[in-house]
Amino acid sequence: MNSFDKEIAKALEATGFISSEEVLKLLTVPQDTTHGNFTMPCFVLAKMLRKAPKIIAEELAEKIQLPFGLSKVEAVNGYLNFFIDREFLSRSVLSEIESKGLSYGHKESNGKTVCIDYSSPNIGKELAFHHLRSTMIGNSLSRIYKANGYCVERINHLGDWGTAFGKLIVMYLRENLPTDDVTLDALTVKELNVLYASFSKASKEEPGLEDEARAAFTKLEEGDSFYRKLWLAFRAATLKELMRIYDMMGVSFDHYTGESFFEDKIPAVLDELREKNILEKSQERDVVMLDEFDLPPCLIRKSDGSTLYATRDLAAALYRKKEYDFNRCLYVVDLGQSLHFKQVFHTLKKMGCDWYENMVHIPFGVILQQSEDGKWEKGKTRTGTASLLRDVIEAAEKKILAYINEKNPELPEKELIARQIGISALTFNDLKNRRLMDVKFDWDSALSFDGATGPYVQNAHVRLCSIMRKAGYVVKQEEVDFSQLTDDAAYELIKLLARKGERVESACEMEEPSVLAQYALELSEAAHRFIHNDRVLGSAEEKSRLYLVQSAQCVMENVLDLLGLFPIRQM
Numbered sequence: 001m002n003s004f005d006k007e008i009a010k011a012l013e014a015t016g017f018i019s020s021e022e023v024l025k026l027l028t029v030p031q032d033t034t035h036g037n038f039t040m041p042c043f044v045l046a047k048m049l050r051k052a053p054k055i056i057a058e059e060l061a062e063k064i065q066l067p068f069g070l071s072k073v074e075a076v077n078g079y080l081n082f083f084i085d086r087e088f089l090s091r092s093v094l095s096e097i098e099s100k101g102l103s104y105g106h107k108e109s110n111g112k113t114v115c116i117d118y119s120s121p122n123i124g125k126e127l128a129f130h131h132l133r134s135t136m137i138g139n140s141l142s143r144i145y146k147a148n149g150y151c152v153e154r155i156n157h158l159g160d161w162g163t164a165f166g167k168l169i170v171m172y173l174r175e176n177l178p179t180d181d182v183t184l185d186a187l188t189v190k191e192l193n194v195l196y197a198s199f200s201k202a203s204k205e206e207p208g209l210e211d212e213a214r215a216a217f218t219k220l221e222e223g224d225s226f227y228r229k230l231w232l233a234f235r236a237a238t239l240k241e242l243m244r245i246y247d248m249m250g251v252s253f254d255h256y257t258g259e260s261f262f263e264d265k266i267p268a269v270l271d272e273l274r275e276k277n278i279l280e281k282s283q284e285r286d287v288v289m290l291d292e293f294d295l296p297p298c299l300i301r302k303s304d305g306s307t308l309y310a311t312r313d314l315a316a317a318l319y320r321k322k323e324y325d326f327n328r329c330l331y332v333v334d335l336g337q338s339l340h341f342k343q344v345f346h347t348l349k350k351m352g353c354d355w356y357e358n359m360v361h362i363p364f365g366v367i368l369q370q371s372e373d374g375k376w377e378k379g380k381t382r383t384g385t386a387s388l389l390r391d392v393i394e395a396a397e398k399k400i401l402a403y404i405n406e407k408n409p410e411l412p413e414k415e416l417i418a419r420q421i422g423i424s425a426l427t428f429n430d431l432k433n434r435r436l437m438d439v440k441f442d443w444d445s446a447l448s449f450d451g452a453t454g455p456y457v458q459n460a461h462v463r464l465c466s467i468m469r470k471a472g473y474v475v476k477q478e479e480v481d482f483s484q485l486t487d488d489a490a491y492e493l494i495k496l497l498a499r500k501g502e503r504v505e506s507a508c509e510m511e512e513p514s515v516l517a518q519y520a521l522e523l524s525e526a527a528h529r530f531i532h533n534d535r536v537l538g539s540a541e542e543k544s545r546l547y548l549v550q551s552a553q554c555v556m557e558n559v560l561d562l563l564g565l566f567p568i569r570q571m
Contacts, residue, residue, distance in 0.1 A: 007067035008038060008082055015063045017056070018045060036074065036081030037495070043078055053078030086486035086494075090548075093498045094485075095477050097551040102558045105500035107149035115153045115320050116142050118332035119251070122159035123238040123258070124168050124192045127245050127389040129441070130367045130378055136427045137364055137435060138332035139251050139564040140513040147562060148508040153324050157316060158258025160235050162309070164196075166217030169230050170209065171195040171202070179226075184233035189241040192234055218306050221263070235260075245390055249423055250566060262315035266307055269315045273300065278350050288347045298343040313344045321355055328358050330511070335363040335436065362511055365438035367430070376440055396422030399447050400455075404571060411570065420566035421458055422447070427564055428454030432517040452521055458568045460524035461560060464553035465569040467536055467546070475547040484544040489533035493526040493548065497555050504562070513563060520559050527552050 005027050009020035026040045042056040049056055057075035066073060069092070071085040097104045118138020121131055142154045172195060177183070203209040220227045239256075246252065270286070273279035278288050279300065286301035300311050320329060331341060341361035348356035368376040369387060401418035404411055411417065429446040433439050449455040468474075485494065500519075507515035530552075536545040557567040 004067070004069065004082075004084060005038060008040075008070070011064050011067050012040075012060065014065065015060055017049070017060060017063075030081075033492075033495075035076075035079075037084045038082040040080045040082075041078060042080065086491050087482045089498065090485040090490070090494050091482040093494055094480070094482075094547060094551045097497065097554055098477055101554060102561075103147075104555065104558070105502075105504050106147040107501075107505070109151070110149035111151075112149070112327040113151045113153065113324050114145050115155055115324055115326045115329040116145070116332065117155045117157045117330065118142075119246075119253075120157040120159060120258075120333070121238075121242065122164060124164060124189070124234045125196060125238070126189050126193050126241060129369070129387040129389050129392045131389060132392075132426060133364050133367055133430055133439070134332050134334065135246075135249070135251055136430055136564055137362070137513060138330075139249075140431060140516070140562065141330065141332065141362070141511060143562045143564065144504065144507050144513065144516065147504050150327075152254075153320075153326070154252070154254045155320075156253040156256050156258070158235075158239075158256060158260075160238075161259035161263065161312065163214055163217045163306070165220060165231055165234065166213035166215070167199045168192060168195055168234055169216045169220070169227055170212045171199045172230060179230065184229070185236075187233050187237040189238045192237060214302075214304060214306065218304055221306055241390075245393075248393065248419070249427075250564065257316070257319075259309075259312045259316075262312050262319065265315040265319060266311055269311065269318065270300070272351065276351060278347075288350060290343060290346050290350070293342075293346045293349075295339075295343055295346060298347045309340065310344055310347070313340075314347060317344070317348060317359060318353075321353070326358065328360065330360050330362050332362045332364070334366060337361070338363055360511075362435070364435040365433075368438055368440050370440075370442075392426065393419070393423055395443075396426055396447060399443070400425070403449075408571065417568060417571060421455060421568055421571065424458060424560075424565040424568070425454035428457060428517060428520075431513045431563055432521070434514050435512060454565065457520045457524045457560070458565070458571070460527045461553065461556045462568055462571050463531055464527060464549050464556060467531070467549050468553060469570075470537060471542075471546055475543050475550060477547075480544050480547045481541075482544070484541040485548055487534065489526075489530045490545070490548055493523075493530045493552060496523055496526050497551060500555055500559070507562075516559055516562055520556070520563065523552070523556055523559065527556070 005024060006020075008027060009023035012018055012023045013020040022044075023040065026044065027038050028040075030036060030039050042053040042060070045051075045056050046053050051059075054075070054077060057078050057080050060080055061073050061075040064073060069085055069088040071083045073083070074081045100106075116138055118141070119131065119135040121127055127135075138154075142152045146152045175195070175198075199209070199213070216227065220231055270279065273288065279286055280289055281287075282297060284303040285299060287297040287299055289297050298310050299308055301307055317329070320326060333341070338361060341359075345356050345359045345361075348359065366378045368378060370376055397415075397419040400422045401415065404414050404418055408414075425447050429441065430439055432452055445451070446453065447455060449459055485491070496519075503515055503519040507513060530548070534541070534545055536542060536549055539545060560567040
């Protein structure tokens with residue numbers, strides 16, 4: 001479909017009426033295919049040619065030499081409507097899918113690098129349900145960028161440094177918990193979660209506790225060996241659980257360079273800020289003034305000498321540019337951190353880093369859950385009110401397993417499949433929404449096999465796989481009569497398959513996985529319709545229709561993978 005618009009543009013330019021560039025601006029794909037596969041309004045030419053749009057359209061329709069693959073052009077009320085030859089389309093699209101397989105619609109390497117910073121949870125806490133968004137949006141974007149020809153560096157910038165660790169240390173010691181190696185090695189993140197919630201509660205009654213925590217972190221920064229031992233134990237306990245959850249979700253990273261990794265790189269950042277005369281004192285704190293950008297100062301170091309998120313993010317940005325020489329660096333972090341990233345990016349600008357324009361915050365709304373009093377709100381790990389991601393995954397798995405036990409109790413590996421469908425359902429419920437929207441999570445709608453859901457999309461893929469499995473053979477291009485794939489149901493599915501490359505490119509340009517999620521829904525609907533309308537196995541057109549099933553399954557599998565969903569083959 002992408003090449004047809006360019007060929008139409010060339011053909012119209014050859015008439016002498018309009019440039020190909022102008023054609024490409026005007027050409028659209030109508031929703032109603034009775035108006036053609038492409039349509040172009042002629043109204044903008046009326047003033048220049050001093051003719052009515054209706055006349056212009058009729059004259060262009062007479063003069064144009066139709067490109068190969070188009071069946072006809074119609075002039076209707078000032079519009080030019082172009083129709084693709086259905087047999088040609090089915091042959092060209094399905095043959096290309098067979099040739100390229102899962103990489104159909106992908107781009108060749110462009111030699112560019114993108115760094116994507118996502119998930120990035122805080123050490124000492126379990127992954128909460130609201131962490132799903134950064135993790136799965138980032139996971140999908142990393143796959144989408146790779147499909148568009150980029151070298152992708154997937155980074156988990158762990159929150160493993162900062163005052164939070166002062167809080168954990170203070171509370172751990174206050175509870176008189178054992179500090180021997182055996183106890184620390186056996187420490188779990190669940191225990192650390194309890195300490196976080198305890199600190200939050202205690203600090204409300206003891207204001208001085210916050211000062212103790214800050215002092216403890218300062219000692220950690222200064223290299224206190226005992227405090228560092230505790231910190232390493234907290235980090236190890238959290239990472240163990242994180243890796244378990246990530247593995248379960250099919251999520252992986254190339255780098256786990258958290259905030260602590262940049263501890264020894266901060267002095268160089270401070271030196272550079274001083275050398276460039278942009279580090280100033282304000283209330284005994286080190287800051288970079290950003291008045292010229294209408295932004296509040298970027299706080300670099302507190303009065304007690306401890307550093308902050310911004311300090312470490314500056315060090316990380318400078319390191320990533322040097323290490324990966326990225327063309328683009330994305331931060332998949334919720335909308336609430338927008339000011340922070342503006343301050344960091346503009347500090348880089350003030351430092352003379354002309355590549356600061358390639359630093360991009362990818363904001364998103366939050367996951368909301370309904371409380372007992374009916375309010376939609378975001379849970380908080382520090383107060384212990386957040387739903388834990390592992391608990392939500394386990395609950396989803398149980399609900400899907402109950403469905404499988406009812407419908408197909410003899411299914412092999414049904415527990416694994418239930419988990420994968422459950423995780424895919426949670427992921428799709430998130431990704432089908434535009435990033436900036438808050439997502440209200442509802443069990444019934446998320447796990448339903450009907451409507452705009454992950455299970456509905458999975459079911460479409462399963463049905464295609466089932467037909468292929470029952471057929472027991474694979475069809476090759478030379479065995480296909482493409483004239484048998486021109487009916488409406490087949491044509492609508494093929495037309496969607498043709499647009500995969502366009503959708504993958506659009507999802508990348510917009511940095512919006514929902515583009516592909518919506519595409520998956522469209523494909524699912526078209527696949528269900530085709531299977532319902534056009535009998536495949538046992539029909540006179542079996543080989544041709546099976547070839548279309550194979551092609552649709554291949555595209556569906558890759559789209560699911562690009563979204564970070566598990567492409568389930570049976571359920």
